[in-house]
Amino acid sequence: MAFDASFQGASGGEHRFMEDPAIRVSDIRFAIDYLVSLPCVDAERIGAIGVCGGGAYTIHAAMTDHRIKALTSITGVNFGRLIREAFSEFNPVGAMEAMGKQRTAEAQGAERYVIDYLPPSVEAGREAGLTDIDVLEATDYYKTARGQKPNGATSGIFSFNSAAMGWDAFFKAEVLLTQPLLVVIGDKPGGFGAYRDGREIYGRAASQDKHIYVAEGWSHYDLYDQPEPVGLAMQQVVPFFKERL
Template sequence: MERVSFKNNTWDVAGHLYFPENFDDSKQYPSIVCVHPGSSVKEQTAGLYARQLAENRFIALAFDASFQGESGGEPRYLEDPATRVEDIRCAIDYLTTLSFIDNERIGAMGVCAGGGYAANAAISEKRFKAIATVIGTNASRAFREANPVETLHAVAQQRTAEANGTEKLINNWIPNSAEEAEKLGLQELDLLEAIDYYRTPRGQHPNSCNKLLFTSMSKLIMFDAFHLAEYFLTQPLLVIVGDKVGGFGSYRDGFDLYNKAASTNKKMHIVKGANHYDLYDQPQATQEALAQLIPFFREHL
């Protein structure tokens, strides 16, 4: 693995580039851009998949979203879907500058919200030749279903306050512990699994600090990751979901993307007995996902 960076606008996006064993820079390789979930960083589940893909003869790039992790950009902790999609395009720009990348064999995969962002990028970005999502979510859909007009009013008030000198409002993505969630009366499966992954030694990383700039909410609410997929998402598509359905909606979103995509070459795979977060890092679930991802990308890249 090599630490790399590339530009989005004026700031640096920090990445990890994973290489196959016995890498030879005189040859050209297929490559895959691996996109992390909301609140995540490149060292977590996107990096896990990138490492495994590199072990199977792909070059794989995982990176931190702009405004987050080790990447630059202000304001910090902003979750801006449009910029996250542009990060993906900039990742392709970077890959095309490397002599050992075959520009005609670049694919993308994303986990959770990263799956939605990867799909959205592919709708207009035809340098991607194949797309895969692992428990991919249309993250904005979830926010639109939770008092969106009330939230938009709150964002408007917060922006006015910040323009007049109030400190920026930064919330947590999720409670910091299962005990905190219990006190708040939050006991939904996916939420508890998120806490177990992000806020315990299982998957936590110091750069994934559970902070979300509140004014991001208006951008999240108004963004539809699958907009125009029925017209322009024409590349080969693989959608992977788990059948233990939780509140984050990846099972529903996976079928939504699959049914909507214009691709004539698309496949849905359901991992039996797996919940959303099993497909982040649990060996049995991730190995089943990789058993689909690897032949899919070998065929289409």
């Protein structure tokens, strides 16, 4: 089962484009509730795969919902760390103060401030002086027919981003993350930090059955949809789940 997160894509919920890690993890738990209600589903054989931010959300969900019996994070990104660092220009306190002022203004009737995390095109990004591989490749993916969807967006409500500031996808992984774990990352690191986060959770996880696969020569967004790196990842993912579920 694949689903759009609350407030995103084809899912419901207001306000649109709200990114709250606690709600994202709760979405996964509710998805499991639905699965176990189906007579065709073996509740003891539920696995989970997450990609990018979804990889870290899946990790956190698995720590707090052991109905997930095995999990894979593909180029997973800890959104709490990302919002504290790159997305706040490494000034999280200043960013929170700005978010608080904006949220107060919105509560008093001001229009919501919706930010776009990416430039409108790769060319526009380069013209603006952007050089980070993750930003440029994300733009190539999300702003073109390659990955763009009718209800998709690369937007977020600025004032609500404070919900992620104090959140850590890997909190208590040393104690709670005991299920079989497979981490897949590319070896071309970028500003979103999947390489770093993958190494971190692999080291911190309490699981005695944990594995990390590094796709050499490939980047974060290559692992989204490029046939060769995705094929390499699936050579790890498919047997991993077959053996553990």
